[in-house]
Amino acid sequence: DKKLAELEATLKTRDEKLTEAQQQQAEFLKKQRALDDEKREMALTIERKIQEGLDAVRVKARSEAEDGLKMKVAEKEEQIAGMQRQIEELKRRAEQGSQQLQGEVLELELESLIVSRFPMDIIEPVAKGEFGGDVLHRVVGPAGQPCGAILWESKRTKNWSQGWLGKLRADQRTAKADIALMISEALPPGVETFDLLDGVYVAHTKCAIPIAIMLRQSLIELANSRLAQDGQATKMEQVYRYLTGPRFRHRVEAIVEKFTDMQEDLAKERKATTRLWAKREAQIQGVIESTVGMYGDLQGIAGKVMQEIEGLEVLAIEASPPDAE
Incomplete structure (x- = not known):
């Protein structure tokens, strides 16, 4: 009986606690509902205040705009112009980076195309910081003999620059290449697909491989003809071949170009001194x-x-x- 009484007392205590907890939960839910109502009411009140404030601001801005509209418009236009200049500068920088990236991609494509088309030749990509050009193509004959070199330069731009030719000729002399070949999407005026300009072969990208096949074959034939004459060549014949070959012409062109530059500098100095x-x-x-x-x-x-x-x-x-x- 005592244990039963204790259990009943415990049960009664738990019932009281449960009842109290349920009352507290009900009270909490009631307060939560009241709080949610207050929040919604407050949000509605804030929205009304904001709307009233916006209406007041609009009215005030409309009244102020009647006096200072021109000045504000001028300021906005100046801000817009400044932002446009910044946008143009960012576009220009992005285009420069894009052009540089496109040039590197084109160089890799060109190198891969030459390697796949002429697997027996030696293809040397030109490292940055050395002489210009993109790829130095060393032609190897059927018997494994070296036959000459072609310096490739690739351009992916919308406009042609005449200064490219002089630079590629100088790079050709530095690389000791027999032929300079420029592949470009933009060609000089009057050139549709292929031409020889100032000692540099210029071709459109779609003609790159056919032109390379022709130039490569001419180097192989020239090397075979020199090889056949090696056994009977005299010093005079060697000198004659040197004088009539491309290397001597490159040397003379380099000297003439330097003398021309010196003559122009001298004329400028003479005018300044006079x-x-x-x-x-x-x-x-x-x-x-x-x-x-x-x-x-x-x-x-x-x-x-x-x-x-x-x-x-x-x-x-x-x-x-x-x-x-």
């Missing part, structure tokens, strides 16, 4: 005339008492105009 001499001569003439004039003024004031200065007398005679006599 202009400087003329300026100094005018300054000296002005000083002489001023000195002679001052000497004449003093002679007019002092008369014969003033001693004559022989050098100024001579300068006065030289500076006087011919009609003065």
